[in-house]
Amino acid sequence: MDEIGTRLPPMAGVVRVGLRHPVRWIIAALCVVVLVIVGRAFAYGQIEWAYVGRFLTAKAIVQGFGNTLLLTALAMALGIILGLIAALMRLSENPVAKAIAGGYIWFFRGTPIYLQLLLWFNLALIFPSVGIPGLWEARMVDVMTPFWAALLGLGVCQGAYTAEVIRAGILSVDAGQVEAARAVGMRGPQVMRHIVLPQTLRIITPPISNEVIGMLKHTSIAAVISYNEVMHTASMIYFVNNRVIEMLIVCSIYYLAAVTILSILQSLLEKRLGRSLNRSSRRVASEEGAGA
Amino acid sequence: MIPAIVARNVRKSFGQVEVLRGITLEVRFGEVFGMIGPSGSGKSTFLRCLNSLETVDDGDVYVNGEFVGYRFQDGVLRQLDDRELSAQRMRTGMVFQRFNLFAHMTALENVCCGPMVVQGVAREEAHKTGRALLDQVGLKGYYDRYPVQLSGGQQQRVAIARAMAMKPEILLFDEPTSALDPELVDEVLETIKALAKEGRTMVVVTHELAFARDVCDRVAFMDEGQLVECATSAELFGAPKMPRTRDFLQRLNAQAAA
Numbered sequence: 001m002d003e004i005g006t007r008l009p010p011m012a013g014v015v016r017v018g019l020r021h022p023v024r025w026i027i028a029a030l031c032v033v034v035l036v037i038v039g040r041a042f043a044y045g046q047i048e049w050a051y052v053g054r055f056l057t058a059k060a061i062v063q064g065f066g067n068t069l070l071l072t073a074l075a076m077a078l079g080i081i082l083g084l085i086a087a088l089m090r091l092s093e094n095p096v097a098k099a100i101a102g103g104y105i106w107f108f109r110g111t112p113i114y115l116q117l118l119l120w121f122n123l124a125l126i127f128p129s130v131g132i133p134g135l136w137e138a139r140m141v142d143v144m145t146p147f148w149a150a151l152l153g154l155g156v157c158q159g160a161y162t163a164e165v166i167r168a169g170i171l172s173v174d175a176g177q178v179e180a181a182r183a184v185g186m187r188g189p190q191v192m193r194h195i196v197l198p199q200t201l202r203i204i205t206p207p208i209s210n211e212v213i214g215m216l217k218h219t220s221i222a223a224v225i226s227y228n229e230v231m232h233t234a235s236m237i238y239f240v241n242n243r244v245i246e247m248l249i250v251c252s253i254y255y256l257a258a259v260t261i262l263s264i265l266q267s268l269l270e271k272r273l274g275r276s277l278n279r280s281s282r283r284v285a286s287e288e289g290a291g292a
Numbered sequence: 293m294i295p296a297i298v299a300r301n302v303r304k305s306f307g308q309v310e311v312l313r314g315i316t317l318e319v320r321f322g323e324v325f326g327m328i329g330p331s332g333s334g335k336s337t338f339l340r341c342l343n344s345l346e347t348v349d350d351g352d353v354y355v356n357g358e359f360v361g362y363r364f365q366d367g368v369l370r371q372l373d374d375r376e377l378s379a380q381r382m383r384t385g386m387v388f389q390r391f392n393l394f395a396h397m398t399a400l401e402n403v404c405c406g407p408m409v410v411q412g413v414a415r416e417e418a419h420k421t422g423r424a425l426l427d428q429v430g431l432k433g434y435y436d437r438y439p440v441q442l443s444g445g446q447q448q449r450v451a452i453a454r455a456m457a458m459k460p461e462i463l464l465f466d467e468p469t470s471a472l473d474p475e476l477v478d479e480v481l482e483t484i485k486a487l488a489k490e491g492r493t494m495v496v497v498t499h500e501l502a503f504a505r506d507v508c509d510r511v512a513f514m515d516e517g518q519l520v521e522c523a524t525s526a527e528l529f530g531a532p533k534m535p536r537t538r539d540f541l542q543r544l545n546a547q548a549a550a
Contacts, residue, residue: 176392179345180451184406184458185382187374194409198396276396276438 051246055237056253064233065254071150071219071229076212078155083162088192090167101163108160113221116157121149121225150222150229158215165207169200202273209266213259230254294357296321296462296493297342302351304337311337313517314351319495321461324488326508326525327497330540333514335497336389339466342495343384344377356383356461382410385455389467391447393439399426399450400435406458418457425453429483445476449483456487463487465496469503481507501544505529513537 055061089101108116124140131137173196181191223232234247297319304312311334319325327335340346341353344361353360358380362369372380393402403425404418413421426435429449439447448468455463465484469477481503488494488507498504504511505525512522513534521534532538 174392174395176388176390177394180386180388180392180394180454182345183343183381183384183386183388184454185378185410186406187378187410190409194405195394202396276398277440278438279440 046245047249048243048246051241051243052249052253055243055247055250058237060233060237061230061250061254064228064230065258067227068216068219068229068231068254069258071147071154071222071227072212072216074151075154075158075219076215078151079158079162079211079215080208082156082159083164083166086159086163087166087170090163091170105160105163108157113153113157113218114224117149117153117221117225120144120153121146123149146222146225146227149225150219150227154215154218154222158211162208162211165204165211166200169204170196172203173199202270202277205266205270205273209262209269213262216258216262217255293321295319295354296323296356297325297495298352298354299338300352302338302341302353303349304334304341304346305349311517312341312348315514315517315519317512317519317522319462319493321493322491323493323510324508325495326504326511327495327514328499328501328504328511328540329514329520334517335512335514336466338514339386339464339495339497342462342464343381343386344372345386355380358383378410382458383460384462384464385458385460386464387448387451387455387466387468389470391439391444391451391471393447393450393454395439398436398438399431399442399453402439402450403453403457406454410458422453422457425456426450429453430479443476444472445479448472448480452480452483452487461493463492463494465494465498467497467499469498469500501529501541513540515540 086101086104089097090105092098121144123144127140129137130140130143177195177199178191181195186194219229220231222229223235226232230251234251238244238247295318297317299315299317302312302315303310311332313334315334315338327339329335337346341348342355342360347361359369360380361377362371363376364370393399394405397405400419400422403422404413404415407413407418407421408415423435426432429452431446431449431453434442434446434450437446439450442450452468468484469480472480477500481500484494484496484503485507496504496508508525510522511525511528513520513528513532513536515536521528521532521537523533528537529541532541
């Protein structure tokens with residue numbers, strides 16, 4: 001060691017003290033105070049918690065939420081099917097298919113969902129009857145029930161958004177994957193099914209989960225065409241008993257519970273689809289040696 | 293016997309840039325054919341024309357005696373459809389610079405995917421041959437690893453096994469070691485060398501001059517979209533005839549010495 005080095009004191013073994021964070025403590029204390037004030041306000045506010053408890057298990061509310069879940073599942077399924085078709089059309093080389101998919105996305109993303117629901121519900125004003133000529137015929141007012149109007153309205157609109165999510169997912173799959181699949185002799189549809197879409201699925205799971213959670217709550221807009229989902233049911237009840245806040249709290253509990261479950265399902269799904277990205281067994285591989 | 297590959301006056305442009313300016317060459321069955329040359333000389337593009345990953349603008353490409361990408365009918369060349377193109381591509385196997393292993397599949401699934409999807413081979417049988425192929429490239433016990441869990445050299449060896457799984461008549465290598473860390477290059481070259489000894493027909497685009505000299509029967513030197521010189525590897529490396537070949541080899545040798 002040179003002369004300068006020996007004059008600098010050695011610090012091995014000396015206790016090291018971390019940096020203090022006084023501001024963190026102050027901010028944390030302020031947050032707690034605000035939380036207590038808000039909590040106290042609600043505790044002493046005019047909420048009849050007994051009503052909340054009673055209506056939480058009321059048959060009408062449970063059925064209403066059942067309808068919410070049904071509409072969410074079916075509208076989302078329709079949205080994903082339409083979205084996949086529209087995404088593939090938009091990515092195709094066929095200019096007509098491309099333009100039609102573009103127009104679909106343009107229209108259904110470009111108008112409010114509220115407006116679209118009213119359009120579907122009032123379709124009878126444009127087409128008084130519906131059917132296959134000579135085989136089956138019905139009056140549109142009988143066919144376009146609140147359920148069908150809500151399902152078509154939400155599902156078709158969702159398809160326009162999902163199309164863009166799926167398209168982005170497909171585009172993010174590396175072009176080399178497609179070339180490799182082509183090189184082993186796969187045909188176009190086989191490349192899509194076995195190579196591109198499985199990888200797309202992993203990429204689009206977070207945004208699609210987001211859309212499912214959004215859809216669960218958007219179904220409440222079907223109340224405007226008097227579909228019996230949970231918000232509509234709750235409003236029917238509070239028009240009679242005037243317990244507006246209590247009924248809204250009941251609805252919140254149902255929505256929060258469902259979203260919590262969906263979030264858990266999402267993370268399980270992501271974990272499963274992410275298996276191929278988990279580098280953790282890399283270490284095991286190197287411990288085993290080159291294997292050659 | 294017909295040659296494995298015949299190229300005559302192959303031309304190809306990307307926009308205004310002509311990347312292949314009349315390539316003529318022949319590769320015989322059982323031969324290991326090397327292609328060397330500076331980056332951008334067109335050697336990779338030429339290789340990709342052999343299995344229709346790129347289309348040729350003009351000239352002939354025959355692989356396994358079949359005209360690539362088109363079928364001659366009623367006096368015109370009709371573009372092959374999806375199904376015909378697949379049938380043609382099956383007869384060559386390709387190994388890419390960046391491996392391009394299917395990221396969502398394990399090593400074994402990568403190898404078995406082609407036979408199962410394209411040829412309809414049953415899972416049991418495909419897995420059996422798949423494991424044998426992975427053993428052959430020195431990856432016994434790595435069947436269930438995903439690509440991210442493998443080193444670059446291991447990934448490239450899986451890619452070689454994947455290409456062989458389709459039992460192709462010709463193997464195409466597109467700079468198989470260019471994306472590898474230096475210490476991983478040898479394990480891949482050794483694997484390719486072992487295949488060469490089996491008498492397989494291979495076209496290898498490479499920057500590894502020592503490998504080309506030792507393993508290839510014949511080597512072509514390409515520059516600026518032209519085939520400058522094509523000779524046995526002993527001749528091309530020992531006594532290059534063309535000044536451009538000599539310059540290229542000297543430059544690289546000087547670099548290696550420095």
